[in-house]
Amino acid sequence: MTFRVTILGSSSASPTPKRNPSAHALNVHEQFFLVDCGEGTQKQLRSAGINPLKLNAVFITHLHGDHVFGLFGLISTMGLMGRRTPLKVYAPRPFDEILANHLHYFDAALPYQVQWHEVRTREHELLYENKVLEVWSVPLRHKIPxxxxxxxxKTPPLNLLKEAIGRYGLNVAQCVAAKRGEDIxxxxxxxxxxxxxxxxxxxxRSYAYLSDTLYSAKAARLVTGVDLLYHEATFAEQDKTMARETGHSTASQAAKAALAAGARRLLIGHFSSRYKDASGLVEEARELFAETEAVVEGRSYDIPVKKTQPE
Known part of the structure; x- marks a missing residue:
């Protein structure tokens, strides 16, 4: 019952010798998803031991290059690796135009389909669903959509109380009905x-990815109760004017969002290259929200199972 986030990139617009552009890999019950895909993501996937062919879907927050430039090389590489399963890509318009041009000029003979699904950036809506997971869009406040x-x-299937089976003499059909949630x-x-x-x-369990954005009370409300919140912290509070002008958050504002959301843990990232060390940003955030960490590229963050006790 894995629920794990692996950090592939944590830099803002410019990569540095120690930081790559934005990308996270999510493993939910051994189903893999990619969130943003900056340059170098396919190399980072391999370094993390994640086979690109296992990716179920890719989710792109917006069409700035540091969040999407790596996707086109990854699409080509998966073709060379023999992918046959369609790849779902969720991204705002006009990604469809960009993708069509890439396929026309570079991957006209791709052996699998790339299926684009529009992310409407002003809507909070269900984008993806399977037996174990839902993925919802969360409107953000940035310089572009x-x-x-x-x-x-998803809530797991009900378990039967073993003692109830004997107490009420339930047969197989009644047990199956009870597991469906029916009264017997x-x-x-x-x-x-x-x-x-x-x-x-x-x-x-739940994980939210909020980058790139100014502080948004609405976004915080839409992820209320999230177990693990990743929120951009591009700047320190002393540079809040620059943060506002560029459509980004400070570490304090990331902490404010975590507090407003009632998050259990906060990961901050998308650091400006002006900060060689993220420790000051962490200290700033912890003044408001103690459970804050700066992401470390290559590290995985597990959300443990929270077992409930039968009554």
């Missing part, structure tokens, strides 16, 4: 409420 993403694990009628005319027969084995 941008959206963050909320990855939310017995032969004596009584009905047993489902909550007396089942329990949820663990709570669904």
């Amino acid at each position: 941008a959206a963050g993403f909320l990855f939310r694990e 009628p017995l032969g004596d005319g009584t009905t047993i409420p489902n909550q007396q027969l089942t329990y949820t084995p663990y709570e669904g």
Whole structure:
């Protein structure tokens, strides 16, 4: 029941000798997703031991180069690796035009489909769903249209209370119905409420990616209760004027967002190249939100299972 985020890039517009442009890889139950794809992402995937062919979908926040330039090389490489499964790419317009030009000039004979899905950056809407996961868009405040993403694990199937099976003499059909969430009628005319027969084995987990953006109370509200929040912290508070002018946040504003969202943990990144060491940004954020860390490229951050106790 893995729920793990691996940091592939943490720099802002310019890469540095120690930081690559933005990219995160998410593993949910051994299903892999890529969030943003700056230059060098395919090399970073390999360094992290993540096979690009396992990617289910790619989510692009906005069409600034430091968040998307790496995707075109990755698309080509996956073709060379023999990918046959379609790749879903979620990105704002006009990514469809950019993709069409790339395919025309560089990958006309690609052996798989790249399926573009529009991200409407002013909408909070369900973009992707499977048996274990939902992905929602989160409107952001940047210089161009941008959206963050909320990855939310679905509530797992109900488990049966073993003692209830014997106590009520449940047969196979009744057990199956109970696991579907139904109340169970017995032969004596009584009905047993489902909550007396089942329990949820663990709570669904969540991860939100909010970059690039000014502080947004709306975005914080839309990710309320998130377990792990990644929020850009491009600048220190002393450079807040520059942050505002460029459509970015300070470390203090990232912490403010985590506090407003009721997040359990905060990861900050997308650091300006002017800061050689992120420790000052972490200290600044921790003044408001103690559970703050600066991301480290190549490191993975697990969200542990929160088991519930049967009543």
